[in-house]
Amino acid sequence: MLKMLILRIIQSIPVLVIVGAVVFSIAVALPGDPSLIILGENAPEVERQRIRLELGLDRPVLVQFGDWMFKAVQGDIGKSYKTGEPVVSVLAARIPVTLQLAFLSMLFAVVVGVPLGMIAAIKRNSWVDAVVSVLSVSALAMPFFWVGILLIMLFTLKLRLLPPFGYVPFSEDPVQNLRFMIMPVLTLGSAYVALVARQTRAAMVQVLSSDYIRTARAKGASELRVVTVHGFRNALVAIVTVIGLQFAGMMGGAVVTETVFQLPGLGRMITNAIFDRDYGLMQGGVLVVVLGVIIVNLLTDMAYWLLDPRIQR
Amino acid sequence: MLYAVPAGLSLRGWNMPDQFNVLLEVRNVRKFFGVRGKSVLPTAKYVQAVNEVNFSVRRGEVFSVVGESGSGKTTLGQMLIRLLDPSDGEIMFDGVDLMTLDDQQMRRARKRMQIIFQDPYSSLNPYMTVGDAIGEVLEVHGITKTTAERDQRVDDLLETVGLRSATSVRYPHEFSGGQRQRIAIARAIAANPEFLVADEPVSALDVSVQAQILNLISDLRASMGLTMVFISHDLAVVRHIADRVAVMYLGRIMEIADVDEFFDRPLHPYSQALLSAVPTPDIRRSKQRQVLSGEIASPMSPPSGCVFRTRCPHAIEACAGVVPPLELKSATRSSACIRDDLLK
Structure with missing residues (x-):
């Protein structure tokens, strides 16, 4: 029983990684720019550039994904772009x-x-x-x-x-x-x-x-x-x-x-x-x-x- | 000669005197199944699985019902212990018509009558240990009071049928077909029944295992004094185990005879055809083999008159006119055929 349970838990890890990748790609593919959401429609380009840098959106997509996964494994799944709250605490509620x-x-x-x-x-x-x-x-x-x-x-x-x-x-x-x-x-x-x-x-x-x-x-x-x-x-x-x-x-x-x-x-x-x-x-x-x-x-x-x-x- | 009076007699208003010691008497039993047509209207077509069947089984004898598949023998067997309700007729068990019993009385009566099914794979609950499956009989009928008592009795039963008692904690899928049929037999004899229906108990098993199971059934029958109805299509098996034989064709009984007589000199043309179909090493006899033409007729629209006439080599015009009654042809046997001239 225990052996089967452990085996099944190990088997679910790839599932989680794949789902993570899919979710991440969808987010990248979606139209719309988070910097606009955060700063509003008429934000100056300089400010938007600063936000993008802050969020790490300027980096290659693969690097962003790796970074996100790496942190996720440690229990840190990032912050809400909108409110800056840690995602974990929003989820907890x-x-x-x-x-x-x-x-x-x-x-x-x-x-x-x-x-x-x-x-x-x-x-x-x-x-x-x-x-x-x-x-x-x-x-x-x-x-x-x-x-x-x-x-x-x-x-x-x-x-x-x-x-x-x-x-x-x-x-x-x-x-x-x-x-x-x-x-x-x-x-x-x-x-x-x-x-x-x-x-x-x-x-x-x-x-x-x-x-x-x-x-x-x-x-x-x-x-x-x-x-x-x-x-x-x-x-x-x-x-x-x-x-x-x-x-x-x-x-x-x-x-x-x-x-x-x-x-x-x-x-x-x-x-x-x-x-x-x-x-x-x-x-x-x-x-x-x-x-x-x-x-x-x-x-x-x-x-x-x-x-x-x-x-x- | 009292011993050999065929059951067909009871039909004609005879009451069997006590000394015949009849345990089971089947009177005019029919079973029709509705067939669902394509129409939305209620059933209009019926399959006549069993039609006007009469016979009686004496205490301690093995009464064998033989016939091709589709002849209604399994349906008949299930009606004998009321796993199916007949559409019509009476099943007298020890003088009581089973159809008059209410649910609770019937359940109590099941202690006295049991069945071994054909398929040992599907007839055991896969989620129940062997011990629980057999023990359920003991519990339901209040035969054992405590769990310890029950387990002891289950172990004894398993030993009786030739299995190690340690098997009681295992599940059916861990056993072979022959072992499963042993388990089914242990279940059937658990409540010490008087009457046992064996519905093709070995036909799903390997030939090498068949003899073992048959011997087990024979031994139990002798040691427990069981009365049995043994349903089979295998004539060699029937010859080995039966005292009397009834031949069924398309829901009707064609002939009832003592086993030796039946195999030596079958009366009914269908019995003759069945017996001649058994392979024999004797060259002279194999020449006389009668091969039946055609298929068994559809039970939805059986032929008029004698149901066997469409395949009978001796059929004459008159055969289409009346359903031949099962009649006494000699002191020890009855047959349902109008061509008495063939008897000479």
Whole structure:
């Protein structure tokens, strides 16, 4: 186990370097000059030249990249071009917001999606199955911003229950924090409820039609036992896969959701950084997201290892 | 001669006297499967997997069901222990119609009836250790109370089927086909059943392993006094293990006979064709080989009258008219054929 874990961590290093290179090249290729962003449209050329020198933008691109990577390895991923703040401290403030959003959305998706998928699989081809299927497709088809706006119309304008947008850290005021989080979580989670439900249904249908389920029935095991101990247990690998894989997609959804609900998370930070040509901040943000995806993939692999005895050793 | 009364008789309103000691009686059982067409309308087509099947199995005997693939023998086998519900008819187990049992009663009854499946690879849960898979039977039926007791019993069972007890902590994928089938047998006998359905238990195994597994089944049958329905397409295997034989074709029983009689002098034209298809080293006999023409007819639209008539060398016009009933042709056997003139 430990050996596999170490191996996987070593394997993720090249991934990080490649992603770093891609992000860096995009930043270079993007039109717009950071010096203009910092100094404003009408800054004199001399001043702009000074800024460029300060940021090291006059050096060859490869040197800039090497320098950035070298520092990144040491934990210094530069400063925000716009505010001069260290990127690390900006990220430290943003990461918890996105983490909370992603975690709660995933929780919502699993808590609602898994039972729905199981019921649909057990009652396959019944009206229950049809309803779950139609709801899933609808939820998947609706864009995040649209769901968000609908929710605001319902919970804020109509029912006057929830604040439309804003954010308070959980540590300051847990109740208010959760009130702010409800709609973003519903927005981001709805699509994943659908994905998880569909994947659960598919996996359960496949498992329930296998021979060893018939064996379990022949043993005299109760239907509940057949469905849970033999059915769900064996479908779990497939369900965990979809949850792990969808984490990367969820980061994309977080960008939109955070924008709609004005959450100060990573997604919105990266969007703003791109608009501001704040390459330093953007690179840091993307790097953190990639790191997150790599970690989740690692966790997914470890979950396989725990769930499927055939993978062991 | 009491011993040899064929099951077909019960059809005609006979009640088997107690001394026959019938454990399982199948009465007019049918199974139709709906076939999904391209139309959105509800099912209009049916596959007649098993049609009007009647027989009974006495305590302690091995009753073998033979037939080509697609003849409905597996479907029949699963209905015998109600892993599938018949569309029609009765399955009387020890005097009780299984169809009248509710879920809980049926689950309890499973302690007394077990099955060995054909495929030892897919019929074991890959995520369960061998010990848990066998132990589940013991737990579900409350046979063992403590884990220690359970583990001890599992080890005993594994030893009974010829595996080392240390295997209980391992997973199915670590075993060969023959070993897996031994595990499946241990699972099947765990609750000490009276009745066992063996659905082609060796046909997925290497020939070299087949004999070992067959001997194991024979030994267990003798030591546990098992009543068995042994489903197979391999006549050599059937001859080795069976007391009586039923031949199925396209969901119907063509002939039921004692095993020796059946192999010596099959009555039904289909039985004759089946037996003559078995390779024989005897040159004189191989000359008489009957080769059936054509394929087994579609169970979605079986021929009218006798289902075998389309391939039968002795078919006459009358065969298309009526479905021949399974009738007593001698004291010890029954056959479903109207051409009694062939018997002479």
